Amino acid sequence: MAAFIDRIDEIATLENEYARDAASFVVIYGRRRVGKTTLINHFCKNKDAIYFLATEENESENRNAFKNLVAETFDNTLLANATFDSWAPIFNIIADESKKGRIVLVMDEFQNLGKANKAFPSVMQKVWDEILSKSNIMLILCGSLINMMTSQVLNYDSPLYGRRTAQIKLKQINFSYYHEFDESLSFDKQLLQYAVTGGVPKYIELFDKKKDIYRSIKENILSTGSFLYAEPEFLLQKEVSEIGSYFSILKTIAAGNHKLSKIASALGVSQSNLTNYLKTLIDLDIVEREVPITEENPEKSKMGLYQIKDNFISFWFKFVYPNRGMLESGHSEYVEDKIKKNFIDNHVSYVYEDICRNDVWDLLSEGIAFNRVGRWWGSKNVEIDIVAYDSTGNDIVFGECKYSKNKKGMDVLTSLQEKTKVVNWNKDNRNEHYVLYSKSGFSDELIEYAKRHNNIYLRQL
Structure with a gap:
């Protein structure tokens, strides 16, 4: 199994933030199991990083665990033996250490701190404004509860609103990978x-x-x-x-x-x-x-x-x-x-249609112009699996997806061409193209017909 797959754009975003001359503040959120921690760990390789995982314990337990982590990271005996009733002194130590070189500070499952203390986003706002924003630190707040991350960090009424320099809503890996x-x-x-x-x-x-x-x-x-x-x-x-x-x-x-x-x-x-x-x-x-x-x-x-x-x-x-x-x-x-x-x-069969709709973007290389791809259905119970068109031009692609054991023939094409008549978009002035997807390939008759018509594309997936 590959150790790390896809996430090209996300890594590029993180590297750009790391390369900033000033402090940066990145928010990463997305559903459980989608790979947020894996992304962060991959990015943090060969970098000076502090990774703190907030738990569902109370605030003082989390603060003490954070203090111990920072003390261990910097081999700071004084900090290890100290007791704090606020977070600022711990962040001050990280900020001082960042004068020696850029530090990535990750606070994972950040929403747990907000659950333990509803005022914690305000605490974090003050820490950012007064300490971290003036340091050589890249702060990453990460969370898997989308609603809480949105309300605590991203929404307009959050104390942290407007502080972030980048955000990543991590989604599932695309089928192409x-x-x-x-x-x-x-x-x-x-x-x-x-x-x-x-x-x-x-x-x-x-x-x-x-x-x-x-x-x-x-x-x-x-x-x-x-x-x-x-x-x-x-x-x-x-x-x-x-x-x-x-x-x-x-x-x-x-x-x-x-x-x-x-x-x-x-x-x-x-x-x-x-x-x-x-x-x-x-x-x-x-x-x-x-x-x-x-x-x-x-x-x-x-x-x-x-x-x-x-x-x-x-x-x-x-x-x-x-x-x-x-x-x-x-x-x-x-x-x-x-x-x-x-x-x-x-x-x-429905998942296959989604994959085909994603694949149809490859037709751009055939010289067909389009910038929108999706499904189409009308009031007369007519459904078309793929419609791709150029919202500012005249090209339109109609497509059908067939996930079955049998090769598909001319009847699939003629049925599709009949259905396109009820699609009114630029009806009197459009260049029509047809793409057929089939798991099991196509009949010889259809293959020969497609060779004679340059607006018909056959794709076997």
């Missing part, structure tokens, strides 16, 4: 694993590459004592109150209800009661509101659909949460069989 976890995996095996683990490094590490996907799911998710069996509960329980309400919404979306009206109807509540819950799930990077890609005013669109954007969360709410009674009572075979029957058509 997935092969680096195991170069021996075929594309299809990568896809099957990605459909379950998403781009969360910790989840990816759990899946044994030698075993088939269903055995890995059984061992790592369906077993009631396994690491991922209750993972969504751990993800949400510290972010939200009323975890049951959020679980009900996610289960409803996973069951295929994507319109606000359908979600509300399935739950027996009014639409207005759902908006705050959905906003929270969007802020947590678990759900996204999607509109047809050609919509001019997405916020005002009445065509919005709510999707679970996290592969693992989507898988869990489709197959694990509705069947927990069976799993808890020892009937895992029933759930395993259900997954085998529905995994490909009801889950993997």
